[in-house]
Amino acid sequence: MTLSDPAALPQWPDYLGLLAKAESALDLLADPSDPQARQEAYRLMFMALAAGFQSTFVDPDHPEFVCSVSNVMNSVGVNPDFIYGSASIRGQGAYRLSGKRGGGVFVLFDINAGSIGVLDTFGPSVGFIDLDECTLGEDGSFDILLSAERPAGYTGDWVPLDPRACNISVRRAYYNWGEEEEAKIAIERVDRPIGPTRPDAAEIARRLTALSAFVERYVRFAMGYGARQRAQGVVNRLEHDDWAGRGGLSGQHYYQGIFALEPGQAMILETDVPETVRYWNIQLNDPLWNTVDWFNRQSSLNAAQARLDGDGRFRAVIAADDPGVPNWLDCGGHLTGSLMLRWTQASSGPEPRLRIVDAATVRDHLPADTPVVTPDERQQMLRRRLRAAQWRHRW
Numbered sequence: 001m002t003l004s005d006p007a008a009l010p011q012w013p014d015y016l017g018l019l020a021k022a023e024s025a026l027d028l029l030a031d032p033s034d035p036q037a038r039q040e041a042y043r044l045m046f047m048a049l050a051a052g053f054q055s056t057f058v059d060p061d062h063p064e065f066v067c068s069v070s071n072v073m074n075s076v077g078v079n080p081d082f083i084y085g086s087a088s089i090r091g092q093g094a095y096r097l098s099g100k101r102g103g104g105v106f107v108l109f110d111i112n113a114g115s116i117g118v119l120d121t122f123g124p125s126v127g128f129i130d131l132d133e134c135t136l137g138e139d140g141s142f143d144i145l146l147s148a149e150r151p152a153g154y155t156g157d158w159v160p161l162d163p164r165a166c167n168i169s170v171r172r173a174y175y176n177w178g179e180e181e182e183a184k185i186a187i188e189r190v191d192r193p194i195g196p197t198r199p200d201a202a203e204i205a206r207r208l209t210a211l212s213a214f215v216e217r218y219v220r221f222a223m224g225y226g227a228r229q230r231a232q233g234v235v236n237r238l239e240h241d242d243w244a245g246r247g248g249l250s251g252q253h254y255y256q257g258i259f260a261l262e263p264g265q266a267m268i269l270e271t272d273v274p275e276t277v278r279y280w281n282i283q284l285n286d287p288l289w290n291t292v293d294w295f296n297r298q299s300s301l302n303a304a305q306a307r308l309d310g311d312g313r314f315r316a317v318i319a320a321d322d323p324g325v326p327n328w329l330d331c332g333g334h335l336t337g338s339l340m341l342r343w344t345q346a347s348s349g350p351e352p353r354l355r356i357v358d359a360a361t362v363r364d365h366l367p368a369d370t371p372v373v374t375p376d377e378r379q380q381m382l383r384r385r386l387r388a389a390q391w392r393h394r395w
Contacts, residue, residue, distance in 0.1 A: 009205045018212035019049070025216060028223040030230065030287065030336075037287070041223065044288050047075055048218040049211070055117035056211045058088035062196045063095070063187050065170060067395035068116070071295060076116070076222050077285050077340055080294040081105075081302050083172040083393055086115060087187050091165035094147035094191035097129075101140035103180030105173040105279045107131040111146075113164035116221070118214045119207070126162035131183075147191070173279055175304035178391025225289045226338060229258050236260055236267070236354055238341075253349035256340040259284075259318055263335070266319035266359040268366070271341070271352035273314055278345035279303070282316060284329050285338045292332035295389045298382065299330050309367050323362045324373050 022045050029037050051073040054066045065085035069078045078084075089095055091113075101107060108130055114123020127146075134142050134157050144157040172183050188194075199207075229235070238257040259267050269282070283300035284292045292299035301316065307326040308314055316327040320335065331337055343349050357365050373381070 009201055010209055015208060015212045018209065019045075019215055021213070022048075022216040022219050025219045025223055028220065028227040030226070040286075040288055041219070044075060044222060044290070045215055045219055047073060048215045048222075051075065052118045052211050052214040052218065055086065055088070055115075055119065056207050056214075057199075058117070058119070059196055060088040060090045060093070060166070061189055061192060062194065063087040063089055063168075063189060065168075065185060065187060068169065070395040071389070072394065074293075075218075075288075075290050076225075077283070077289055077338075078291045079171075079173075079281065079342070080283060080291060080300045080389075081173050081175065081177075081279075081281055083174070083182070083395065085170040085172075085185070085395075086117065087168045087170075088117070088119070089146075089161075089165055089168055089187075089189075091126075091161055091163040092148065093161070093189050094145065095161070095168075096188050096190050097142070097144040097146065098186050098188075099142060099184040101131050101136055101142060102172075102183040103174075104183070105175055106171075107183045107185075108171050108173075110169045110171075111159075111162065111165050112167045112169060113162065115167040115169065116218070117167065118210050120166055123164070123166070126165050127159060129159055145190075174392065175279075175302050177385075177388035179388070182393055222289045226258065226287055229256075229338070234258060236356060238339075238352060238354065240349070240351065253343040253346060254340060255342075255349075255352055256338060257354075258336065258338050259331070259354075260336045261318075261320070261331075261356070264359050265356055266317055266323060266362050268355045268357055268362070269314075269316045269318065269329075269339070269341075269352050270355070271314050272350040273308065273312065274343055274346035274348045274350060276347040277303075277343050280341070280343050280346070282306075282329070282339065282341040284318065284331055285340070286332065286334050287337050289338060292330065292334070292337065295386055296382065297330040297332055298328055298385065299332055301327060301329065307371075310369060311367070315366060315370075317362055317366075319359055319362070321359065322373075322375070322378055323359065324378075325362070325366065325370055326373055328373070328378075 065087045068084045068086040111127030113126050146159045146161045150158045234257045238255045241254045281302040317323045318329045
């Protein structure tokens with residue numbers, strides 16, 4: 001029987017049966033018997049279902065940029081400085097990207113032969129667009145054509161479209177949250193008329209079946225991140241990774257690993273900063289690879305938020321309790337989780353050094369001129385951060 005046979009169309013219990021298979025991913029927990037960890041994993045499953053719906057009914061003939069991850073769909077290491085979007089396309093089609101650049105660090109488009117979306121699997125990057133390398137009007141406006149071949153006589157910005165392409169992801173990076181003008185972006189297919197069709201029952205069933213199975217796939221991807229690092233001993237040390245083709249950005253140094261503290265301990269991260277670097281940040285994630293709440297906690301820092309020491313180095317303190325230093329990274333009540341540092345388009349990729357110290361002696365391991373942040377000052381910093389996070393778009 002096939003989905004073209006009405007009797008073969010899935011019913012509600014069939015979808016629930018596929019969703020139930022996601023429970024097998026609990027084996028990836030560090031301690032599957034921990035009731036707190038299990039409930040947090042169930043929460044991730046519901047989040048995967050909600051996030052997956054965003055890409056379940058996309059139409060590559062009538063594309064739009066939809067939310068892929070955000071502070072609401074906060075999983076798989078969402079970068080607090082980025083606003084993400086994802087659009088489904090066909091490599092044989094022709095598309096127009098238009099809008100305004102706005103402010104911020106960059107607006108980057110990655111054209112991929114796969115994605116984390118419900119209807120796709122991971123695939124390599126097959127194209128790249130940096131808006132700062134495109135023609136921009138005085139108001140920052142842009143107009144870019146993507147197609148297999150440049151049309152005869154076309155003199156505008158044109159990007160060749162690989163026939164394998166099925167997805168365009170966009171990252172809009174902002175250092176100063178809520179202050180910089182945000183980009184405006186539209187995508188449209190231009191080699192055929194606008195006029196979507198209503199999907200029939202079989203097509204709806206196909207997509208809902210994929211969504212139901214997606215929950216297990218997504219959760220295994222998210223929880224497998226930490227499970228792999230634990231198995232390989234990437235604990236209280238860092239590995240260098242390249243996430244290109246797996247949802248990450250080409251040309252970026254990623255340093256990542258698990259932090260594991262005992263009560264009363266803190267971790268000091270110390271690193272040189274590249275001579276030139278377009279963008280950098282550091283962030284903490286919980287054991288399931290959800291970014292620690294960055295609205296209400298200082299769980300991430302970027303180049304504009306961080307304080308460099310007099311020797312030009314960056315030092316941060318990862319701790320459960322506030323050590324009273326500017327570059328505190330709040331681990332959100334988790335003594336273990338993961339951290340990631342990114343150097344984007346940098347002249348070098350310096351590797352940070354990690355040290356575990358007694359939390360009460362943190363200042364003994366920092367430069368003598370490290371400022372003291374009082375509880376009142378911290379509250380003011382956190383309130384400014386909270387307001388700034390809410391002033392900007394979240395997806």
